[in-house]
Amino acid sequence: MPSHGPASNAIVTGSVAQGGTVSDGPALSYVLVNVNSDILSKIRTVVPTAFSGTLNDRNPTPFGLILGPGDVISLTIFESAPGGLFTPSQVAGARPGNFVELPPQTIDREGKINVPYAGEILVSGRTPRMVENEVQQLLQRRAIEPRVVLTVREQRSAQASVLGEVNAPTRFSLNPQGDRVLDALARAGGPKYPAYETIIALQRAGRKAQIGLAELVRQPANNILLRPGDTVFVSREQRHFVALGASGQNGVFFFDSERVTLAYAMGKAGGLLDERAEPGAVFIYRVEPRQNLERYGMDLPPQGKVIPTVYAINLRDPSGFFLAQNIELQHHDVIFVGNTTTVDLAKILQFIRLGINSGRDGVELGQSF
Secondary structure, X not given: OOOOOOOHHHHHHHOOOOOOOOOOOOOOOOEEEEOOHXXXXXXXXXXXXXXXXXXXXXOOOOOOOOOOOOOEEEEEEEOOOOOOOOOOHXXXXXXXXXXXXXXXXXXXXXOEEEEOOOEEEEOOOOOHHHHHHHHHHHHOOOOOOOEEEEEEEEOOOOEEEEEEOEOOOEEXXXXXXXXXXXXXXXXXXXXXXXXXXXXXXXXXXXXXXXXXXXXXXXXXXXXXXXXXXOEEEEEEOOOEEEEEEOEOOOEEEEOXXXXXXXXXXHHHOOOEOOOOEEEEEEEEEEEEEHHHHHOOOOOOXXXXXXXXXXXXXXXXXXXXXXXXXXXXXXXXXXXXXXXXOHHHHHHHHHHHHXXXXXXXXXXXXXXXX
């Protein structure tokens, strides 16, 4: 029979070393899902939880304004009357109000600042209001009814970075009211490539998760609040699917839109070959997270967070095309169209005809001599 490569026994006997075992069953265990309307509805309800399920804090509220090493702050000290520690009587009348503004200070590595007549104060990890109250208490016996106002001149401890395929990579101070992933992307001038080709990766405290920008927009739960020290990395990934078997064209095809359905992909690959394809044997090969398959109520193998899965779609059923219009492909999916059972018979008959024709040609050639 015709072949596109060497026979399996030639590969086995020609090797210099062998490993693994040979069995009669499949080399890799997989599950088969026959797609119907019920299965389709459950596929649609699967929500990616790349950020919300992996990196989201237990407290999903803005982190607030917390001071830290590197922040530049200044203190303004008010007194209720002139002649106090910070507002001598001869100076008080030169300006409205009894106050003095201390020079800006950078919080040191130990998280401390130095306040005249109050000494070193630990401010890292505390809010401005907490620091104001402590300074007021320390100056209570020396100043006249002191009141303190802390101003953050430059916030360096609560910053996040946006890098990669964006128009303006940046490092910025987080808004105490809360900056989300899409806010950070906007600060960096947006992505360079379309949403369906853009991957957003978020690194936080040694953990990492990623999601497509299109999915991030469609699933607001993944647009989580950023935390100090977060890094958002934007990259381009051209998603693709592979078409094999009795399709009009075999090969690798890149997504050209955000949503690519099975029907669209089969049309792009040239449809089904009329003389070879079995419409009842259209399959999608995919590696699925275990929790997705559990939604189908299937008996799954006891181990494995991801499970090789084959989705079967019967296009001999007229309603199968409606299913194909609503099944969205994923990156790395493989579409395989099986041959009809008459293909092998046709090949055999073709060889018989070739043999008969060759015999006739040989007889005619002998008679000519």
